[in-house]
Amino acid sequence: MTVTTAPALHVEGLRVARGTRTVLHDVRLDIPAGEVTALLGPNGAGKSTLVLALGGILRPTGGRILLGERELTGRRPEKVRAAGVAVVPEGRRLLPSLTVRDNLHAAVYSLGREARRPGVEYALQLFPELRQRWHTPARALSGGQQQMVVLAQALASRPSVLVVDELSLGLAPVVVKRLTPVLADVAAAGTAVLLIEQFAHVALALATTAHILEGGRIRFSGTAQELKDNPDKLSAAYLLRTNAEDSPS
Numbered sequence: 001m002t003v004t005t006a007p008a009l010h011v012e013g014l015r016v017a018r019g020t021r022t023v024l025h026d027v028r029l030d031i032p033a034g035e036v037t038a039l040l041g042p043n044g045a046g047k048s049t050l051v052l053a054l055g056g057i058l059r060p061t062g063g064r065i066l067l068g069e070r071e072l073t074g075r076r077p078e079k080v081r082a083a084g085v086a087v088v089p090e091g092r093r094l095l096p097s098l099t100v101r102d103n104l105h106a107a108v109y110s111l112g113r114e115a116r117r118p119g120v121e122y123a124l125q126l127f128p129e130l131r132q133r134w135h136t137p138a139r140a141l142s143g144g145q146q147q148m149v150v151l152a153q154a155l156a157s158r159p160s161v162l163v164v165d166e167l168s169l170g171l172a173p174v175v176v177k178r179l180t181p182v183l184a185d186v187a188a189a190g191t192a193v194l195l196i197e198q199f200a201h202v203a204l205a206l207a208t209t210a211h212i213l214e215g216g217r218i219r220f221s222g223t224a225q226e227l228k229d230n231p232d233k234l235s236a237a238y239l240l241r242t243n244a245e246d247s248p249s
C-alpha cells in the first residue's frame with residue numbers, strides 16, 4: 001500500500017463553550033498522519049464538543065486548530081471539509097428514503113467533478129458489501145450497514161484527517177470487528193485518524209497514542225500500550241468494560 005504523508009492535525013489551547021459555560025479548557029492534542037489516535041473519556045467529558053469544534057460546527061472561544069501549517073480555527077464546516085478534515089459526529093444519520101447510491105453521491109457532490117467517481121470507488125473498495133445494497137433505501141439497512149455508509153461518505157473525500165465519534169455506539173461486537181480494520185487500513189495508508197470512544201477496548205486495540213478527556217481537560221496523554229498495561233490509569237471505572245453487554249443502558 002502506498003503511504004502518503006498527509007499533514008497532522010494540531011490542537012493547541014482549545015477552549016469551547018456550550019451556551020455560557022466553557023466545556024473544553026486548554027485542550028492540546030496532536031493527531032499524526034499514518035496512525036489511529038484514541039480519545040477516551042466518560043459521559044459529558046466534552047468529547048462530542050471537541051468533535052464539533054474540529055469540524056467547524058462549534059466556534060472555539062480560544063486556542064487554535066491547525067492542519068499542518070494551515071489555520072482552520074473558526075473556519076466553516078464546508079471549508080474544514082474542503083481542507084481535508086472529515087468528521088463523523090455521533091449519531092450521524094443518512095437520508096432515510098435515499099438509496100445507498102444516492103446517499104454516497106450526495107456526500108461527494110461538493111467535490112470536484114474528477115474526484116467524485118474515484119472517491120465513491122475508494123469507499124466501495126473499503127466496504128464492498130455496499131455494492132449489494134446499492135439500490136436499497138438507507139432506512140432498510142441494518143445499523144452496521146448504515147454506519148458503513150456514514151464512514152464511506154466521510155472517506156469518499158479521501159480526507160487527510162478522519163474524526164469518528166463513537167464508532168461502536170449501538171453496534172453489535174461482530175459489526176465493530178468488521179469496521180475497525182477499515183480504520184486501521186485507512187490510517188496505514190497515511191490518514192490521521194482520531195477515534196473517540198466511551199469504551200476503551202475498541203479504541204486502544206487500534207490506537208498508537210491515547211488521550212483521556214475528563215471534565216473538559218486532557219488528563220492523560222501517552223501510548224495506547226501504557227493504558228493497556230496500566231488499566232488503573234483509566235480513571236473512570238466504566239472505561240474498563242470489555243464488551244458491549246457491559247454498556248450502560
Ligand SMILES: Nc1ncnc2c1ncn2[C@@H]1O[C@H](COP(=O)(O)OP(=O)(O)OP(=O)(O)O)[C@@H](O)[C@H]1O
Pocket residue numbers: 018019023041042043044045046047048049050198
Ligand atoms: N447543546 C448543548 N448546550 C449546552 N450544554 C451542552 C450541550 N451539549 C452538551 N453540553 C454540555 O457540554 C458538556 C460536554 O458534553 P459532550 O456531549 O461534549 O460530552 P461527551 O464527552 O461527548 O459525552 P457523551 O458521551 O455523553 O456525548 C456536558 O456537560 C454537556 O452537558
